[in-house]
Amino acid sequence: MYILGINGSPRIGGNTDILLDKALEGAKTKGAKTEKVILNKLKISPCQECEKVRDDGTCIVEDDFQALYEKVKKADALVLASPIFFGSLSAQTKIMIDRFQCYWRYRYILKKATSQKTRPGALILVEASKRGDFFNNAKSIVKNFFATIDVDYKGELFCPGVDTKAAIAKHPDFLQKAFELGGTL
Template identity: 40%
Template sequence: MKNILVISASPRKGGNSDVLCDEFIKGAQQAGHKVEKIFLRNFKVNYCTGCGVCNSTHKCVQKDDMAEIMDKMVNADVIVFATPVYFYTMDAQLKTLIDRTVPRYTEMVNKEVYYILTAADTNAANLEKTVESIRGFTLDCLDGAVEKGILYGTGVWDKGEVQSSAHMKTAYEMGLHS
């Protein structure tokens, strides 16, 4: 049994990337894993101010929900990063979360990582810039991280539109085989 943390960066409850998170979770639970979802919209995560205090203390001076989220990231075996694609990169919510991991990202070792991306664009190749930006964190900064899967949720724009797509089955199967 793995401890899986799903980070949904969608600003919309029931948004396409958020819906795919729920399908991933169904598959992972079916496989017997312990799964927790963090819907970033429900947490207060401030922008990094670049003050540098955490470089020596490994603690952020800001008093928000990020310390709790980092504990969960450190303790997870698997982290799923889910984001809508805005202007060919991750949304601000996910980027803010990644920036705020500075105090403890070196503790996030040997993670299996998955990416769930959704976009109105119908060409998955156009989402590679987004994947590369997330990899800049996961594969370049997290020691021992292994990329296990990418879901390119293309061709979805309207809220919930993904529910009638083949991406639902892909998300479920990714979770099932996580």
């Protein structure tokens, strides 16, 4: 089983990064092969709303999204992790999601059948405040994204009240939950 972890935080070694590593560690102990992608290290332009899509459902814009798209398609399970920025997902995460418009168009406008099997997915969020509405904003976007790309929203971990870099390390409860979440996938 190949589990792909996607980190939408620009802070390497930050809270999202640590939580995602824990989740992937949990998956590894159950025998999964894992890979982590850090969106901030990729060159992915925002969707240009060109309304075009290649015959195989891929985006016509050539950048690092192409390789990520293949990884997402190949994954047997997905863990998406993002910090809350201004009440929602980070820009890095949202830009990646918008680029899947090619797949949305392929399925729902061009009505092309996909051979993609449904896989389980989980969402990890972290924020400084304790605003449930912020987590819910991000969750509703991700549920919609997951449904589009044939991912079943199977689990979530929301960590409020965590702000400074690596402060999550002082929350063993959250780390344990991330580990267990990875294992369930």
